[in-house]
Amino acid sequence: MKTDNKKDSYRRRNNKINVIKIGGNVIEDEAKLTAFLKDFAAIDGQKVLVHGGGKLATLLAEKLGIPAKMHQGRRITDAQTLEVITMVYGGLTNKNIVAKLQGFGCNAVGLSGADANTIVAHKRPVRAIDYGFAGDIDHVDGFNIKKLLEIGLTPVFCAISHDKNGQLLNTNADTIAAEVAIALSEFFDTTLYYCFEKNGVLRNVEDENSVIEKIDKTAYNELKREGIIADGMLPKMHNCFHALDNKVVKVCIGNATMFTNNRQLFTTLTL
Ligand SMILES: Nc1ncnc2c1ncn2[C@@H]1O[C@H](COP(=O)(O)OP(=O)(O)O)[C@@H](O)[C@H]1O
Ligand SMILES: CC(=O)N[C@@H](CCC(=O)OP(=O)(O)O)C(=O)O
Secondary structure, three states: OOHHHHHHHHHHHHHHEEEEOOOOHHHHHHHHHHHHHHHHOOOOEEEEEOOOOOOHHHHHHHHOOOOOOOOOEOOOOOOOHHHHHHHHHHHHHHHHHHHHHHHOOEEEEEEOOOHHOOOEEOOOOOOOOEEEEEEEEEEEHHHHHHHHHHHEEEEEEEEEEEEEEEEEOOOOOOHHHHHHHHHHHOEEEEEEEEOOOOOOOOOOOOOOOOOEEEEEEHHHHHHOOOOOOOOOOHHHHHHHHHOOOOOOOEEEEOOOOOOOOOOOOOEOOOO
């Protein structure tokens, strides 16, 4: 109890942090990605970026003759696919993002979960589906991430974890963002933003003006039942509520332009 009070008062005194996840459709669009990174660099205070890149991995794998296999939005990651995603997420995408952020004056450091032992996972056990080298997170080292922030660096995570036994694992970027936000909530008041190409959770996925501004758990279940939330939005929202259930203060889903466009609507999740 004593330790909790100490942690809480440390958090209240100092610390707010934004954990921001950017999705694959924005990453794939050079102009949109650059605009987003410029906005991200300009955000005041401490921040962490988590990026996906699933779309680019699919494109490059196919160019190499490795067909992408997905099940319920998760990539089935065989040994060859693991090589591709390591090159794409940990290499090309992560390093490009870090270089662009440096160009915008943000001192970013690119990380996979193996770096500084930040994200430890285990290979998902084979049940009905064998996901191959897909990792389910066991632990995020919020303390090590805080250390990087304290020396003025902005961590930029790709969607790769490791098993502490020499094995890299592919882990969904939305899940990484939620677990990083949860781990940092031990030290900070944490807000988690999921940014993508749409304006938020939409009542009609074809209509960008149909943003649902607030969704609580009851509304979430109803929207699922009505089929309004589907596909990639299902695991994303599951991650949102998981974060809110675990001390993340605020969770929003919105367009990658939401940080500079004051009139932009977005969705806020509440318990
Ligand atoms: N109600 C909804 N509102 C917005 N997007 C939705 C909705 N239902 C399903 N989607 C789909 O979910 C996708 C976002 O999930 P995903 O592709 O996993 O995101 P990301 O690009 O962040 O990885 C959107 O591109 C959209 O096609
Ligand atoms: C296990 C698993 O599915 N990993 C994801 C990681 C990338 C990701 O999440 O990218 P987006 O955010 O752009 O979708 C994948 O390989 O597609």
